[in-house]
Amino acid sequence: MRYEKPTTVEAASALLAGQGARVLAGGTDLLVQMRSRVLSPEVVVDIKGIEATRKISKDASGYVIGAAVTGAELKEHPTLSKDWPGLVEAANLIGSTQVQGRCSLGGNLCNGSPAADSVPALIAARAVATIAGPKGTRELPVEDIMLAPRKLALTTGEFIVSFKIPARPKHGGDAYLRFIPRTEMDIAVVGCGVALALDDGGTCTAACVSLGAVAARPLLVEDAGKALVGTKVDDAALAKLEAAVRAACKPIDDKRGTVEFRIDVAGTLAKRTTLIALERAGKV
Amino acid sequence: MAKHHVTTTINGDPVEYLCESEQTLLDCLRDELDLLGAKEGCSSGDCGACSVLVDGRLVCSCLVLGVEVEGKEVETIEGMAQGEELHPLQRKFLEHAALQCGICTPGVLVAAKALLAKNPDPTETQVRYWLAGNLCRCTGYDKIVRAVMDAATEMRGA
Numbered sequence: 001m002r003y004e005k006p007t008t009v010e011a012a013s014a015l016l017a018g019q020g021a022r023v024l025a026g027g028t029d030l031l032v033q034m035r036s037r038v039l040s041p042e043v044v045v046d047i048k049g050i051e052a053t054r055k056i057s058k059d060a061s062g063y064v065i066g067a068a069v070t071g072a073e074l075k076e077h078p079t080l081s082k083d084w085p086g087l088v089e090a091a092n093l094i095g096s097t098q099v100q101g102r103c104s105l106g107g108n109l110c111n112g113s114p115a116a117d118s119v120p121a122l123i124a125a126r127a128v129a130t131i132a133g134p135k136g137t138r139e140l141p142v143e144d145i146m147l148a149p150r151k152l153a154l155t156t157g158e159f160i161v162s163f164k165i166p167a168r169p170k171h172g173g174d175a176y177l178r179f180i181p182r183t184e185m186d187i188a189v190v191g192c193g194v195a196l197a198l199d200d201g202g203t204c205t206a207a208c209v210s211l212g213a214v215a216a217r218p219l220l221v222e223d224a225g226k227a228l229v230g231t232k233v234d235d236a237a238l239a240k241l242e243a244a245v246r247a248a249c250k251p252i253d254d255k256r257g258t259v260e261f262r263i264d265v266a267g268t269l270a271k272r273t274t275l276i277a278l279e280r281a282g283k284v
Numbered sequence: 285m286a287k288h289h290v291t292t293t294i295n296g297d298p299v300e301y302l303c304e305s306e307q308t309l310l311d312c313l314r315d316e317l318d319l320l321g322a323k324e325g326c327s328s329g330d331c332g333a334c335s336v337l338v339d340g341r342l343v344c345s346c347l348v349l350g351v352e353v354e355g356k357e358v359e360t361i362e363g364m365a366q367g368e369e370l371h372p373l374q375r376k377f378l379e380h381a382a383l384q385c386g387i388c389t390p391g392v393l394v395a396a397k398a399l400l401a402k403n404p405d406p407t408e409t410q411v412r413y414w415l416a417g418n419l420c421r422c423t424g425y426d427k428i429v430r431a432v433m434d435a436a437t438e439m440r441g442a
Contacts, residue, residue, distance in 0.1 A: 003288065003305035003349060024349075027347050027352075031346070031348075032329060036328075044349075046352065096330075096417020097415075097416070098329065098332055099329055101338075101341040101342050101343040102343050102348070184416045
């Protein structure tokens with residue numbers, strides 16, 4: 001195996017276009033998979049030498065978060081947790097304190113697990129990935145990146161440089177909840193991200209609901225968001241949201257949860273997540 | 285493939301070593317530098333026995349490549365005592381008998397030191413969550429948590 005640490009996106013793309021190349025961000029999945037021989041890359045391309053992957057910037061249009069910024073760094077940012085608390089909380093659920101020192105949004109997405117905690121929160125926040133590749137740079141909404149377990153919409157030589165997160169709406173709030181059988185250090189049986197915005201009168205003007213671990217890829221459930229728009233997010237709206245969420249689930253049976261259990265939990269979790277996002281939206 | 289020549293700082297001392305691309309920081313500490321304090325438990329980032337600080341950040345050294353710490357500052361358990369004088373956490377671990385087999389202890393101490401540097405007055409819950417990535421196969425968690433809380437009190441001068 002060869003280790004390379006390019007300092008430009010062009011050099012990284014060129015290296016990644018070669019045979020058997022893998023991206024190294026925090027390594028909390030890659031190194032485990034290399035150790036267990038699930039992956040045996042010929043070249044490991046450490047993207048942390050590229051400044052854009054390692055910084056968070058903020059302007060009037062929102063945030064740009066580098067793909068290799070760590071979970072611990074997201075939490076320590078002076079304003080990100082105020083503007084997008086759900087996103088930061090979701091990212092901070094990945095692994096232990098030690099893992100938080102290395103794990104990243106780019107890695108959590110590109111590892112290609114349907115249960116990745118930060119991905120529904122990114123989708124709910126309408127995050128857009130900036131992707132660099134041999135043909136230049138393009139943008140893709142996060143919900144369009146993961147296609148199936150371990151399968152991404154990225155082509156050879158492409159990698160995610162950063163994520164654009166919109167500015168928090170005036171009365172906006174987001175939240176992420178997951179169900180796990182214990183309180184810490186586990187993989188989501190169901191995960192749910194919700195972001196919504198209210199007008200001055202408290203009527204919902206926009207809502208985005210995303211689910212993890214209930215299908216082959218993280219889901220953007222458009223009908224669930226529509227169930228809230230135009231309402232005061234009352235019980236009737238929440239019942240519609242719950243039904244839309246359950247209808248969207250296509251989970252598998254495994255040792256952590258049955259199909260029926262996951263579908264049931266998803267609806268309940270979506271309501272609870274929405275209520276937290278709603279409470280946050282009410283606080284300016 | 286030629287080996288990488290890594291120049292780094294370990295426990296305040298400039299250190300150079302040669303490593304293969306595949307070698308983890310844990311491999312380099314133990315096999316190239318004879319720093320045997322960090323332990324290999326799981327090799328998958330679950331147990332925390334290999335915990336070290338890189339540029340002040342708590343990480344599992346089994347999930348960092350040796351070549352990645354070029355130009356960085358690494359702190360390991362070997363840098364915790366000052367000569368013969370134990371760090372307050374080490375002393376409190378002895379006083380509280382907060383170890384049985386000792387395999388997890390170096391990682392727990394490094395992780396606890398990182399917590400107290402960030403938060404000198406943690407609640408018990410905060411200690412337990414912070415140390416959730418440090419597994420004790422003897423399951424002696426209560427004494428570990430009590431030792432950390434006691435060390436925190438002493439270090440605050442309270």
